Amino acid sequence: MAITYDYIDDYLYRIAQPRDLLLQKMEEEADTGAVPIIGPLVGRLLYNLARSSQSKNILEIGTAIGYSGIWLGRAVAPKGLVTTIDKDPERIKRAEKNIAEAKLQKIIKVLKGDALHILPTLKDEYDLVFLDSDKDIYLDAFKLSVKKLRKGGLFIADNTLWGGDVAKGGKSELTQTMIKFNKEVSGYPGMSTVIVPLRDGVLVGLKE
């Protein structure tokens, strides 16, 4: 999935600040269990964006084993909240265990079910939305969640360069899905967007 030069990627990982044992263990757990997670570079980016925007109420779509949720939970602790949604019961169990180990049970609330069913039921307004689910729901999840994002809030989505294929105009269904997603989010009224070419491409949008 290298979208920049390998030597640049290697450098970014070499210079990445160390993580605590729990995050390191989760990185290994994801690696050996083939669970796709954002990894330490995007984790740090999310943390910095959440902290610098002084986000207090965060919505995440796609929990997996709780890795990105823990980066976000640490950014809003001790008083903020992260609501995170996943439909996979086995992954949710592992996420809850990891969240407990991080002592963030009071900060991170995991909602179980299909995000497209849960999103319309949420009543809160969020400071930051992080989207990292299956890609076929990206556009619908964006349309539902952007309504819940406050003005001045951040909409962030992972995998938006899709291994670089979106830039090559790839014809696969998922590449076309991501091309459409990037175009619609970038054209959304009042949304200031940029794709950061980190790892697999992180779209950062500011709702003005």
Ligand SMILES: C[S@@+](CC[C@H](N)C(=O)[O-])C[C@H]1O[C@@H](n2cnc3c(N)ncnc32)[C@H](O)[C@@H]1O
């Ligand atoms: C890429 S993983 C999330 C990784 C996580 N954000 C991290 O970096 O630690 C995507 C997750 O989204 C969940 N997911 C996919 N489609 C979903 C949907 N329609 N509703 C809820 N969860 C969904 C999957 O079960 C999977 O665990």
